[in-house]
Amino acid sequence: MDRRAFLASLPAAAAAPALAQGAGPGHGGRWTPGADRFDRPDVHAGDRPVGASFASRTAVYGLSGAVGTAHPLATLAGIETLKRGGSAVDATIAVNACLGLLEPTASGIGGDCYAMIWDPKAGKVQGLAGSGGSPRGLSLETVRAKAVNGALPPLGAISVSVPGTVDGWWMMHQRYGKLKWEALFEPAIHYAEQGVPVPDMIAFYIRRALANFRKPGSGVEETDNAMRIWGLGGEGPRPGSVLRNPDLARTYRTIARGGRDAYYKGEIAEVIDAYFRRIGGWLRKEDLAAHRGEWIEPHVTHYRGVGVHALGANTQGIATLQMLNILEHFDMAGAGFQSPLSIHLQIEAKRLAYEDRARYYADPHFAQVPVEWLISKEYAAERAKLIRPDRILTPVYPGQAPSRGDTTYFSVADADGMMVSMIQSNFRGMGSGLVADGLGFMFQDRGQLFSLKDGHPNLYAPGKRPFQTIIPGFATRGGQPWMSFGVMGGDMQPQGQTQIIVNRRDYGLEIQAAGDSPRWHHEGSSQSMGEDDRSLPTNGLLRLESGVPEATKKALAAMGWTIGGPDGGFGRYECIEHRMDGRTRVYAAASEMRADGCALAY
Structure with a gap:
């Protein structure tokens, strides 16, 4: 059977609950710190004797170190x-x-x-x-x-x-x-x-x-x-x-x-x-x-007990924090894994965060970027109130600040406990085409x-750093390292990072299944940030991977989302998890089935 067939064939009652009521009792499951797994109807063994049936493989484990990259x-x-x-x-x-x-x-x-x-x-x-x-x-x-x-x-x-x-x-x-x-x-x-x-x-x-x-x-x-x-x-x-x-x-x-x-x-x-x-x-x-x-000092927000870290500077890193701060106001576990409500809420959080991304993100050496306001819990609470579970927010605008595309990701961990989350890129299409x-x-x-709009914080200037899409990810628990991870791929990166955190924290998936889970990718915003396609529909284009349940796709389309087919642009993920077995450090490493790479540990 197809490793994701169970998702596509979920009964309508399970896959497409009434949007306002969530997914029904027990469907979403609950996460417990330190738990290795939990049982529930939408994640089961299937063709695999353990773990989620849609996982491509299990994580690899080691005591001394681990590496995950996009090439073996x-x-x-x-x-x-x-x-x-x-x-x-x-x-x-x-x-x-x-x-x-x-x-x-x-x-x-x-x-x-x-x-x-x-x-x-x-x-x-x-x-x-x-x-x-x-x-x-x-x-x-x-x-x-x-x-x-x-x-x-x-x-x-x-x-x-x-x-x-x-x-x-x-x-x-x-x-x-x-x-x-x-x-x-x-x-x-x-x-x-x-x-x-x-x-x-x-x-x-x-x-x-x-x-x-x-x-x-x-x-x-x-x-x-x-x-x-x-x-x-x-x-x-x-x-x-x-x-x-x-x-x-x-x-x-x-x-x-x-x-x-x-x-x-x-x-x-x-x-x-x-x-x-x-x-x-x-x-x-x-x-x-x-x-x-x-x-630079990374920014951090706490999402249901997980510290999620992001780089500011001239990157889009804080978009992940903005999305998670907004989603914290909703019962994502109750909404249900791969349900229309869960995906709808995540998309709306993305749209709100990306309006701010287009309006405010820039090189802080050249512009005053209101980062602390953007990632504050108070601002997220205001933005969350705009989201409705049964309809699309239209129009969507950036918040009013108070006065004052092609990438590789890899992760490495060593025997001393150091973990590196790194992302590196020539940007889109291999780069400029020029080789000295x-x-x-x-x-x-x-x-x-760069923006060419007068007054925009990302307006081109000589010697200025352009807005950057590349962002590494890192998560901690209780002040200790938990995950060094990333989801490479242009504007998909904050969307992908958010999906990994939600899959792990709200839906209890282990690191390999969290990456193998079917993804969504929303394209477009009301303001351009260089890579946006201005020919997209008013509410953007929602692309869903083939493993998303058909009932979920139909429910989202019925709400008014314009659904696009899979195009391979759902990001590529690597992750190393730090865990303790008593006093012994154990690394678990996961790699992306959508790329040519692998993860190893020893």
């Missing part, structure tokens, strides 16, 4: 780094360097990174924002002259901002590294020189990206460098094609020898400067030399997410 070879590199005595941060850097080769559609040293780190010595979550600013020589007037339909183009030099990843790695290693910096690049250099077979999904996305870069009018100034690396003599790799990238191997060797300054002040910076001058772009070595990432001569990596196109 990257996961293995992380495990081997831990076994060599490396910290979770060492393994994170090794993993990310590998993914720059193995998963170039979602990551690389031409992009930015963010991380949350559980520091066992400090007993707290630390935050890192490794995000670069726009070129200082690129004016607002030039950007507006290049705009398409009132927004920055998605590809080409106009969308390139300073890559922050290598600097972010250096900052983490300086504070938490155990192994020598050079050693962290050895696995990635080996794979880049020897070659690796390309998995199915990554092959598909490379071919799609290369085709987009080569379309007439794409805005990409040159495509020869990208095609030479990833075209493999044709239009790109097929599943199982062997990919080599000796240019990237040489770049990694340079960084391994010279540290972060080799990238931002040395020979790599010189090559980048010469390349952008040659193609008529704006990024300069002075922009690279001026870049610095920053350690001989360097082997593509530059991000994050600049597309």
